[in-house]
Amino acid sequence: MKPAIxxxxxxxxxxxxxxxxxKEINDLPRDTDPGTLSATTWTALETHDDIHxxxxxxxxxxxxxxxxxxxxxxxxxxxxxxxxDESRCIGxxxxxxxxxxxxxxxxxxxxxxxxxxxxxxxxxxxxIGKQPACTAACxxxxxxxxxxxxxxxxxxxxxxxxxxxxxxxxxxxxxxGGTSVLYLSSVPFEELGFKTGVRNDxxxxxxxxxxxxxxxxxxxxxxxxxxxxxxTKRKDTLERVRRGEITLEEAKRQEPHLFGGxx
Amino acid sequence: xxxxxxxxxxxxxLWRMVTLTLLALGLYAGVIRFTRGLGAAxxxxxxxxxxxxIGFDVLVGxxxxxxxFVIAATVHVFRLKRFEPIxxxxxxxxxxxxxxxxxxxxxxxxxxxxxxxxxxxxxPHSVMFEVGWCVMLYTTVLALExxxxxxxxxxxxxxxxxxxxxxxxxxxxxxxxxxxxQSSLGTLYVIAPDKLYGLWxxxxxxxxxxxxxVAGGLAMTIFESFLxxxxxxxxxxxxxxxxxxxxxxxxxGIYIVWRLEDIAGRGNFGLIFQLTPESSLFxxxxxxxxxxxxxxxxxxxxxxxxxxxxxxxxxxxMGFILYRLNVAVTGMTxxxxxxxxxxxxxxxxxxxxxxxxxxLFGFAVRHLAIFPRAEVASPIRDRVSKPSxxxxxxxxxxxxxxxxxxxxxxxxxxxxxxxESPDGSQASVVPVPPGKExxxxxxxxxxxxxxxxxEDSHGPVTFDHRSHxxxxxxxxxxxxxxxxxxxxxxxxxxxxxxxxxxxxxxLCASCHDGxxxxxxxxxxxxxxxxx
Numbered sequence: 001m002k003p004a005i006x007x008x009x010x011x012x013x014x015x016x017x018x019x020x021x022x023k024e025i026n027d028l029p030r031d032t033d034p035g036t037l038s039a040t041t042w043t044a045l046e047t048h049d050d051i052h053x054x055x056x057x058x059x060x061x062x063x064x065x066x067x068x069x070x071x072x073x074x075x076x077x078x079x080x081x082x083x084x085d086e087s088r089c090i091g092x093x094x095x096x097x098x099x100x101x102x103x104x105x106x107x108x109x110x111x112x113x114x115x116x117x118x119x120x121x122x123x124x125x126x127x128i129g130k131q132p133a134c135t136a137a138c139x140x141x142x143x144x145x146x147x148x149x150x151x152x153x154x155x156x157x158x159x160x161x162x163x164x165x166x167x168x169x170x171x172x173x174x175x176x177g178g179t180s181v182l183y184l185s186s187v188p189f190e191e192l193g194f195k196t197g198v199r200n201d202x203x204x205x206x207x208x209x210x211x212x213x214x215x216x217x218x219x220x221x222x223x224x225x226x227x228x229x230x231x232t233k234r235k236d237t238l239e240r241v242r243r244g245e246i247t248l249e250e251a252k253r254q255e256p257h258l259f260g261g262x263x
Numbered sequence: 264x265x266x267x268x269x270x271x272x273x274x275x276x277l278w279r280m281v282t283l284t285l286l287a288l289g290l291y292a293g294v295i296r297f298t299r300g301l302g303a304a305x306x307x308x309x310x311x312x313x314x315x316x317i318g319f320d321v322l323v324g325x326x327x328x329x330x331x332f333v334i335a336a337t338v339h340v341f342r343l344k345r346f347e348p349i350x351x352x353x354x355x356x357x358x359x360x361x362x363x364x365x366x367x368x369x370x371x372x373x374x375x376x377x378x379x380x381x382x383x384x385x386x387p388h389s390v391m392f393e394v395g396w397c398v399m400l401y402t403t404v405l406a407l408e409x410x411x412x413x414x415x416x417x418x419x420x421x422x423x424x425x426x427x428x429x430x431x432x433x434x435x436x437x438x439x440x441x442x443x444x445q446s447s448l449g450t451l452y453v454i455a456p457d458k459l460y461g462l463w464x465x466x467x468x469x470x471x472x473x474x475x476x477v478a479g480g481l482a483m484t485i486f487e488s489f490l491x492x493x494x495x496x497x498x499x500x501x502x503x504x505x506x507x508x509x510x511x512x513x514x515x516g517i518y519i520v521w522r523l524e525d526i527a528g529r530g531n532f533g534l535i536f537q538l539t540p541e542s543s544l545f546x547x548x549x550x551x552x553x554x555x556x557x558x559x560x561x562x563x564x565x566x567x568x569x570x571x572x573x574x575x576x577x578x579x580x581m582g583f584i585l586y587r588l589n590v591a592v593t594g595m596t597x598x599x600x601x602x603x604x605x606x607x608x609x610x611x612x613x614x615x616x617x618x619x620x621x622x623l624f625g626f627a628v629r630h631l632a633i634f635p636r637a638e639v640a641s642p643i644r645d646r647v648s649k650p651s652x653x654x655x656x657x658x659x660x661x662x663x664x665x666x667x668x669x670x671x672x673x674x675x676x677x678x679x680x681x682x683e684s685p686d687g688s689q690a691s692v693v694p695v696p697p698g699k700e701x702x703x704x705x706x707x708x709x710x711x712x713x714x715x716x717x718e719d720s721h722g723p724v725t726f727d728h729r730s731h732x733x734x735x736x737x738x739x740x741x742x743x744x745x746x747x748x749x750x751x752x753x754x755x756x757x758x759x760x761x762x763x764x765x766x767x768x769x770l771c772a773s774c775h776d777g778x779x780x781x782x783x784x785x786x787x788x789x790x791x792x793x794x
Contacts, residue, residue, distance in 0.1 A: 011704050013704055013706070013735075013736065013737065014736075015737045015738060015739040015740075016738065016739055016740040017739035017740075017743065017749060019740070020739060020740050020743045020744045020749055021743075021744070021749045021750060023744065024743070024744035024748060024749050024750055024756075025750060030744070030745060034740070037309075038309065039309075064454055067386075067388045067389065067454075068388075068389050068390065068391060068454060069386060069389055069391075070380075070381045070386055070389045070391035070392035070395055071377075071380040071381055071384040071386065071392070072384055072385070072386045088377070088380060088384055089373070089374055089377065090372050090373070090374050090375070090377040090378060090380050090381070091372045091373020091374035091375070091377070092371075092372055092373075092391055093312040093313065093373065094389070094391045094451070096309070096312040097312060097313060097451075097452075097454070097455055097458070098454045098455065100457055102309075102310075105309045106301075106309060106312060106373070107300070107373075108300055108301055108302030108307065108308065108309075109299070109300045109302040109303065110300045111297060111298055111299065111300050112374065113300060113301065113373040113374070114373075133749070133750055136750070137739075137743075137749050137750070139706050139707050139708055139709075139737065139739070140704050140705065140706055140707065141705070141707065142704075195457065197457050198457060199456065199457075203454055204388060204454070206453050206454050206456065206466070207388075207390050207450055207453050207454045208388060209453075209466070210390075210447075210450045210453055210466070210469055211387070211388065211390060211393060211450070214393070214443060217442065217443070218439055218443065221438075221439060221442060222435065222439050225336070225340050225435045225438060225439075226435060228340055228341060229339075229340045229341075229342070229431055229435070232340070232341055232342040233342060236342055
């Protein structure tokens with residue numbers, strides 16, 4: 001099973017139970033804006049003209065944040081959730097640059113700051129066989145926990161059964177190479193603040209395309225530089241021999257590597 | 264003692280005052296940053312997590328130190344020995360540059376005490392991991408490349424011989440490491456195609472970062488030779504600097520053609536001609552910071568005049584700085600939806616890092632054989648007048664003044680462009696038409712909850728969500744999780760479950776006060792015999 005969440009925006013009534021459940025299970029202060037993702041609000045409820053949009057980490061199948069993290073503080077667990085280990089973090093905030101959905105938030109006012117984001121209740125619920133707090137708390141079933149393939153199947157059925165009710169797109173099925181959090185909507189996603197320009201190829205491949213070439217760059221340019229040095233050094237030494245500063249025998253004795261094998 | 268004091272007092276020149284002021288401001292900003300966090304000291308935010316410290320202190324700092332590997336390779340690998348006189352100051356600049364980048368990183372990293380983590384916690388998929396390793400190794404290489412000067416001074420012949428025997432492999436290693444991380448600083452942004460503006464985003468960022476680092480490093484070497492002439496009366500290696508200028512023509516030429524060709528190839532050529540803050544900064548970067556200096560370096564009359572060479576080098580360095588800042592700040596602004604301008608504390612930390620560079624350079628020149636002895640006119644302290652600099656230049660002063668003016672006007676325009684709000688062509692959010700039809704949404708409220716009565720209770724209480732919630736528009740947050748847990752039914756959050764807390768305190772009574780909801784004056788309204 002690939003744990004996933006399907007949020008059907010047409011069923012959300014904006015009660016904020018998910019936001020409060022998230023704050024309760026993660027012990028986050030409740031006095032911050034529940035409508036904006038922040039270091040203390042890991043799932044937020046945005047309202048766009050009567051339509052409520054629950055934002056949270058998308059838990060990409062190939063997450064950019066985990067790929068860019070130099071110390072592996074953000075990691076994709078084999079189970080699926082993308083989790084954070086603050087004891088590894090150096091605070092470079094590259095995850096915030098790398099995430100195509102702008103999810104990771106930072107404790108800007110702390111002298112010992114952490115990156116904060118939804119971690120799918122990995123330790124507190126998922127790993128003990130329970131569903132995340134947000135989906136458990138939802139009173140309408142607008143946001144639902146389940147297996148990714150099953151939820152995709154269900155989402156396709158809902159679109160097929162009510163083509164008048166949904167736009168024909170499951171946000172997260174392809175975005176950024178696929179995400180564990182999926183959305184259905186009755187209005188086009190770009191009108192709800194969703195990033196619709198997101199690529200369908202996994203983001204980590206963009207940098208891996210470059211990084212994977214580096215061993216070649218190193219070996220080819222290393223060999224070339226050594227070659228250049230050997231040629232110029234040999235030329236210089238022979239020039240000194242020609243000018244009579246040293247004899248060829250002396251040169252061969254001092255720097256045999258320049259005249260390897262020559263008698 | 265009194266004489267010493269006087270000497271110290273006499274030495275307090277204008278520049279030393281400026282330096283001390285900058286260091287003091289930087290120190291203050293540092294205290295704020297480390298006690299109250301990045302938010303208190305910087306204008307960084309969740310929308311704009313990388314600012315001046317990454318853009319200038321790291322990207323520019325590392326790039327301008329690129330002269331170190333370029334000159335080291337020229338002298339020791341390609342064996343163009345005539346460049347040897349400028350090798351030592353250039354390697355010194357590079358070494359100090361990298362040390363200061365590390366100092367700046369301590370300010371920018373949220374948890375700098377973990378800076379060593381990449382050594383033991385590996386993620387080879389991360390560009391940052393690769394940059395971290397390269398910078399660390401290259402700083403070590405630079406320290407070794409630089410060490411002969413210190414060892415000479417201390418008269419330690421054995422380690423000196425060891426370092427000299429591995430010098431060429433060391434230089435080659437340095438060139439490789441530099442090639443890797445100079446380019447990788449550009450690769451950092453390759454993962455942000457939706458965030459970096461089209462004039463700067465390209466998978467070729469690593470190539471362009473490398474090329475501009477070479478050009479910037481060459482220009483910086485010229486620039487700092489002029490500064491050394493002014494500050495220490497060092498003889499100017501004019502023919503060498505001219506040769507660096509000629510090399511600059513080639514590197515800048517390749518870069519300009521490739522860059523423009525890449526923008527066109529990605530279908531973004533139109534962006535150059537739209538009137539946006541981005542396009543004006545792009546023009547500043549390419550026209551004033553790359554094309555103009557290339558033309559100046561390529562014109563023999565200008566290249567041979569001291570002022571022309573100096574001006575072209577300054578333009579190249581400025582263009583380089585602008586390129587790095589355009590990638591780190593300008594290009595990231597539109598997608599972020601905010602306008603980032605550094606705080607005075609960010610500026611003062613950056614300024615004091617630069618000032619520290621000058622102080623350390625001066626210190627090294629005074630105590631180590633950075634320049635060949637004969638070339639330094641006199642110790643700086645004893646110098647009364649500037650070394651005479653015959654006006655060798657053939658470029659009319661008026662033309663140069665005009666160019667400077669153009670540069671300053673350009674910088675002002677570009678600066679004004681930065682201040683503009685970046686929302687110009689951002690897709691405005693179309694008002695969403697009201698939902699197609701009102702859909703009844705089934706609300707699954709938890710089942711009624713029976714509070715177990717205590718012994719002296721008036722009767723059991725059954726709590727039912729249906730009588731507490733507007734089913735069309737429930738607001739769960741009114742009671743959850745401030746008063747009662749959402750996750751554990753019946754579990755109070757605001758204090759223990761007692762008679763007082765229920766009837767007078769923070770639980771039921773906080774709403775049932777006769778004002779927000781009916782008062783608790785009739786026991787039977789809640790305590791009912793079970794149905």
